[in-house]
Amino acid sequence: MDPAEAPSLPGLDALDRAVVDCRACPRLVEWREEAARVKRRAYQDWDYWARPIPGFGPADASLVVVGLAPAAHGANRTGRIFTGDPSGDLLYRTLHELGLANRPESVVHGDGLELYGVRITDPVRCAPPENKPTTEERDTCRPWIARELTFLRPTVRTVVALGGFAWQAVLPVLADAGWQLPRPRPKFGHGAVAVLPAADGGPPLKLFGCYHVSPRNTYTGRLTTAMLRELLAEAARSAGLEPVERVERVEAE
Template identity: 80%
Template sequence: MPITAPPPSPADDPGHPRHPAEAAARADGLAALDRVVTGCRACPRLVEWREETASTKRRAYRDWDYWARPVPGFGPPDAPLVLVGLAPAAHGANRTGRIFTGDPSGDLLYATLHDLGLANRPHSVRHGDGLELYGVRITDPVRCAPPDNKPSTAERDTCRPWITRELQLMRPTVRTVVALGGFAWQALLPVIADAGWQVPRPQPVFGHAALVDLPARDGGPPLRLRGCYHVSPRNTNTGRLTTTMLRDLLRDAARSAGLDPR
C-alpha cells in the first residue's frame, strides 16, 4: 500500500484558522514571532481588505509599495513598558509596515515618546528607517488592517495567540501595559490571563487613567494595566485626549515600569 503523508500542521499553513495558535506557540523568541506573524492569512476578510487597499492605494501614496501583510510589534524584546492599540490602519501601518506609522495617531504617539526620551527621534516613517524605542514596545491585538477599522470578534479571537505569546515571552521584563482605547483593554484581559497574570472578577472597567495591578499566578512580578484614550484624531481633535494628557499618562506609566522618562 502507498504510504499516505500526514496532513500539514496548521503551524505550517498560514491560511488555517489555527495557524496563529500553533505558529505562535512554536516561536521561541520575539524575533521569531515577529517573522512568522507577517505571513499569517488566517482571516480571509482581513487578507482581502489589506491586499485590496494596497492595490487601489490612496492618491497621496500611489508611489508607495504597500506592506500589505500582518504588522508585527515594534520595540526591544526586553521592554518593561508595552503600549497596545487596536489594529493597523489601512493606509498607515498597512502601508509602512510599522505599527502606528503613517497616520496622525502614530505621529502624535512617536512625538510624545521622543519628548519623554523613550525614542531616538520624533518621527516614524516606515519599517527599517532607523527609529529606536528605549524600554518601550508597541503592539496590537489584531495584526491586519480591518475594514472601517472594526475587526470582528472572531478575527480578534483568531489573532489573539500572537499577542498572548508576545506577553509570555516578555514576562521576565514587562511591568506595565497601557491599553490605548477600550477595544485594546477588553482584548487584553484574556491575553493577560493566558500569559500568566490574575484578572479579577468582576473584570476591571476601561477609562482614561484607569489602573489595576495584576498579580502573577506563579508568584512572579505583577503587571500593572493602565487605560488611556486612543490617540486617534477622533479623540485628539475633539480635546477628549490632549497632548498633555497623553504625555502625563505615558510618563507615569514609564515610571511605574522602572524607566526614567523626561
C-alpha cells in the same frame, strides 16, 4: 503561517517573522490587499506593505503599549505599527519627548527608529475595514499577542491599553501569560489603573487605560497631548523607566 502555531515559536524574532505570513482571516486579507492596490492619491508611488504588522520594540521591554489594529493607509502601507497616520505621529512624538524613542517620527519600517524599554503591539495584526475588526477576527489573531506577552513576561511591568477594544482584548492575554485578573474585571477608562498580581508570586503588573490616539479623540479634545504625555510618563515610571530626565533635556534644547 496559522496563528495556532504561534505557541511553538522559539522567540520574539521568530514570532515577528512568522506573523507577516498570516492569512487566517479572509476578510482582513482581502481588505489589506485591496487597500494596497487602490491606494490613496497621496501614496500612489508607495509599494504598500499589505501584510500583517508585527510588534515593534526591544525583547526586554518593561512597558508595552497595546493599540487596536493597523490603519489601511498607515501601517498597512509602511510596514511598522502606528506609523504613517496622525495616531502614530502623536504617539511616537510623545514617546520621544519622554526619552523613550530616539526620534520623534517614523516613516517606514527600517528607518532607524528605536524604542527604549517600550514595545508597541496590536491585538489584531491586519488592517480591518472601517477600523473595526470582528470579535471572531480578534480571537483568531489572539495567539500572536498571547505568545508575544509570554516572551515579554520576564521584564514587562506595565501595559497601556489604548482604547476599550485593546483593554478588553488584552485582559485574557495577560491572564494566560501568568497574571491574575481582579474580580470583578476592571473597567476601561482614561486613567484607569488595574494591578494584576503575578500567579507565580513575582512582581505584579499594572494595566493603564488611555483613550486611543485616533484623530476622532485628539481632534475633538477628548485626548490632548498633555493628557497622553502625563499618562505615558506615569506608566513609564511604574515600569521602572525614567521619562522625566529626557523631557527636561528636550525642553532645554
